[in-house]
Amino acid sequence: MHGLAHDDPVYVAVSTYLLKGLTDKDEIAEGESCVKCHTPVGYVSGYPVRTSDDRQKVADIATRGIQCDYCHSATGALKMENNGLVLAPGHGESDPGVKRGPYKDSKSDFHDSAFSEFHTESGICGTCHNVSHVSFGTKLETTYDEWLKSPYNSKDKNKQITCQGCHMIQRPGIPATASTRRPKNPGKASDDGPDRDHLFTHYFVGGNSAVPGLFGDKVKGKMAVERLQNSATLSLDTSRFSKGRMTVRVTNSGAGHYLPTGLTDVRQMWLNVRISDERKRVVFETGHCNSEGVLSSDSVIFNTVYGDGKGHPVSNITKAREILKDKRIPPLKSSHETFSFKPVKGKRYTVSVKLQYRSAPQELVDEVLGKGKTVIPVITMEHIEKTVQL
Ligand code: HEC
Ligand code: HEC
Ligand code: HEC
Ligand code: HEC
Structure with a gap:
């Protein structure tokens, strides 16, 4: 769903539909804010900055939704809503910058790597998974706040179950919810990298069993059903x-x-x-x-x-x-x-x-x-x- 955030036909249709006939400037401001999360690479690099900007003119890279480089260039968040991610993306292919993740010892021939505590915490998800109306402040999505107040947010970090602790362990046949086992997924994160006790899966499956299938994906719809069940x-x-x-x-x-x-x-x-x-x-x-x-x-x-x-x-x-x-x-x-x-x-x-x-x-x-x-x-x-x- 992250990779499809810009192309998801339900999103495209709803975002166009909501703007129709609006005259109130506060309502228009909200309707024009969708690209901040749904086309984030475009938004930070200058196009599109509004939902109504011409989709034909969006650069190919930006159409690929919330992608590897976007999350792995994040250094922190300014606020826990409406996408407050702070990015250090480097300067193109010749200077790809530092990619951040959960390991202290990862090396790559292609980019510098650094450990980032932020990537191991729910906050990296929470800044987008809390959505407030840009003008009225009405809470429109509060997934992170709901988790923050939940028993899974234990003060003891060893007992805490983060967003990643359920959503980045799931793989086909292993729903990884609070009511099932959440077994580790050992392996190598790269061909010549060291053995890791857990590789974080990147399916990012929630409840949506319809949209991935529209793009030919045969796995995630079934995983969404397993999650819901x-x-x-x-x-x-x-x-x-x-x-x-x-x-x-x-x-x-x-x-x-x-x-x-x-x-x-x-x-x-x-x-x-x-x-x-x-x-x-x-x-x-x-x-x-x-x-x-x-x-x-x-x-x-x-x-x-x-x-x-x-x-x-x-x-x-x-x-x-x-x-x-x-x-x-x-x-x-x-x-x-x-x-x-x-x-x-x-x-x-x-x-x-x-x-x-x-x-x-x-x-x-x-x-x-x-x-x-x-x-x-x-x-x-x-x-x-x-x-x-x-
Ligand atoms: C702060 C980030 C953020 C902004 C801004 C944002 N969204 Fe989203 N959107 C999300 C997240 C997170 C989800 C996934 C939540 C879920 O699955 O329940 C989502 C999911 C959706 C979906 C569901 C798609 C599907 O296939 O079911 C629609 C539709 C959608 N957004 C429309 C919009 C529109 C329209 C706007 C602008 C008015 C907007 N969003 C602005 C974060 C954002
Ligand atoms: C929505 C944000 C997000 C996106 C998009 C994303 N990642 Fe990650 N990735 C993470 C987080 C968060 C972790 C660490 C999870 C933790 O430590 O709890 C991670 C871990 C990793 C790791 C560490 C090794 C492992 O597997 O555990 C690698 C390598 C990696 N990601 C590569 C990628 C690649 C390649 C892509 C694109 C195909 C990608 N990521 C897309 C957030 C993201
Ligand atoms: C204890 C396990 C667990 C944790 C922790 C967890 N989730 Fe979930 N998540 C689930 C399950 C189970 C579902 C499917 C049921 C549902 O849709 O709510 C789900 C569904 C979702 C959905 C899809 C909701 C929908 O129906 O559209 C999103 C988005 C999501 N989670 C994001 C997050 C984020 C962000 C965090 C951290 C702030 C998080 N989750 C933490 C288990 C978890
Ligand atoms: C840049 C903003 C952003 C970040 C960071 C982000 N998400 Fe999302 N996420 C979205 C949007 C937008 C969607 C919905 C795309 C759509 O439906 O079109 C989404 C969809 C999802 C879904 C699928 C929801 C469904 O209905 O099936 C899950 C699960 C999820 N995110 C979990 C996470 C987790 C876990 C993290 C942290 C590791 C995270 N997200 C980080 C914006 C973000």
């Missing part, structure tokens, strides 16, 4: 079923930040709850998508909703002056959801509860990319089923 646990309390009530508990057991995190006004994580009788007739259901992929309005959904400052919800984040709703689950915490229905005495029911995720609502993708162009997959993160005899 090791993020949460579900439990079901049916002790009050005869009174027409039951409670579902959703626990964030795997993520080092809120579940979900990132741009959670767009991401959707919700509960699909279905009760059926002996004849398999559905007597109660909430949280299902219709044939167009639109989620029913009664769904329990874990997301954020922004407002215009007067209490009205807005879907265009450039207009986000306030947070109206933030229903997400902090690390190792649970959310309890109660459902009501009308049971009939003497009957036997099957209850199915699914926790589901998709990176964007289908109707949004249809609107910005064109109807039927891209189908956003719905991932079942967890599923439990129980039979209740009344």
Whole structure:
């Protein structure tokens, strides 16, 4: 996703769409700020500096998103939001500068190398993974802040689990979340380099199982699904079923930040709850998508909703002056959801509860990319089923 940050069709479409029809200068300022993170090499080297700059004129190197040289030229961060990275990139091929990373003893024939504590800390990720509205200050993404307050940010550095500790250990078949093992990945970082006890993997997989595949990648979509399926646990309390009530508990057991995190006004994580009788007739259901992929309005959904400052919800984040709703689950915490229905005495029911995720609502993708162009997959993160005899 880092390499695709500039080309990601969902990003390209959304960033163009948000700017349409804006007249307020504060809203325009936010809409024009995307390139700072999505085309960072271009931004620091002078083009593009605004989202609306001509994409055709962007230098080839800058179209490659957040790339090797960008991260490995960082020396620190000025602030923990809106990309405050400080860079020392050198001066082109003849003077490539110092590349910084986690080893004290790395040597290269191509560039100087130096140890950088900063690269071993969550802060190198946090400066981009905290996004605030440039004019109103509204918190739009807070992944780093969520981690900072989490139990994974232990004062004892040996016990601390950084962003890298989950996201740069994952490899195919090894989801590396808080609820799974996170085994080391020994090997050599370069052909004639020394043996290392762990090589940091650079898949940088989150929840996005759709976009890498659009670029022919066959591995990362599957890894995103494995990650999501090791993020949460579900439990079901049916002790009050005869009174027409039951409670579902959703626990964030795997993520080092809120579940979900990132741009959670767009991401959707919700509960699909279905009760059926002996004849398999559905007597109660909430949280299902219709044939167009639109989620029913009664769904329990874990997301954020922004407002215009007067209490009205807005879907265009450039207009986000306030947070109206933030229903997400902090690390190792649970959310309890109660459902009501009308049971009939003497009957036997099957209850199915699914926790589901998709990176964007289908109707949004249809609107910005064109109807039927891209189908956003719905991932079942967890599923439990129980039979209740009344
Ligand atoms: C988003 C930032 C980012 C990008 C992009 C990135 N790296 Fe890294 N890289 C890191 C961090 C952070 C570490 C060290 C992690 C730690 O110590 O916790 C690292 C570690 C390394 C190491 C040390 C050896 C190892 O594998 O552990 C090498 C070599 C390396 N990166 C090369 C690359 C190359 C080549 C690319 C491009 C294909 C790249 N990196 C892209 C952030 C990045
Ligand atoms: C304890 C393990 C763990 C740590 C630590 C951790 N993550 Fe995650 N991360 C996960 C899991 C599991 C998921 C998948 C569930 C989800 O999407 O939230 C995830 C998902 C993500 C996503 C995708 C969110 C989405 O749905 O769009 C991003 C971005 C991300 N992490 C960034 C970070 C950053 C930045 C840090 C450090 C500040 C970090 N993570 C620390 C486990 C971790
Ligand atoms: C220069 C800014 C920048 C830095 C530094 C950075 N990221 Fe990201 N990251 C992004 C952007 C932008 C995206 C989303 C690209 C897209 O979706 O088009 C992203 C995407 C991701 C995703 C995939 C999210 C998904 O929905 O699947 C993960 C995981 C992630 N970053 C983790 C990290 C970690 C861990 C670090 C630190 C080692 C880090 N990032 C450093 C900007 C950054
Ligand atoms: C401070 C850095 C930063 C800035 C500025 C920024 N983004 Fe992002 N963007 C991110 C990160 C980090 C992610 C990944 C979070 C996740 O996966 O949940 C992301 C992900 C996205 C995605 C999700 C793409 C997908 O495939 O699901 C969209 C869309 C997006 N950004 C649009 C924008 C727009 C539009 C702007 C400007 C108004 C913008 N971003 C400005 C950091 C930034």
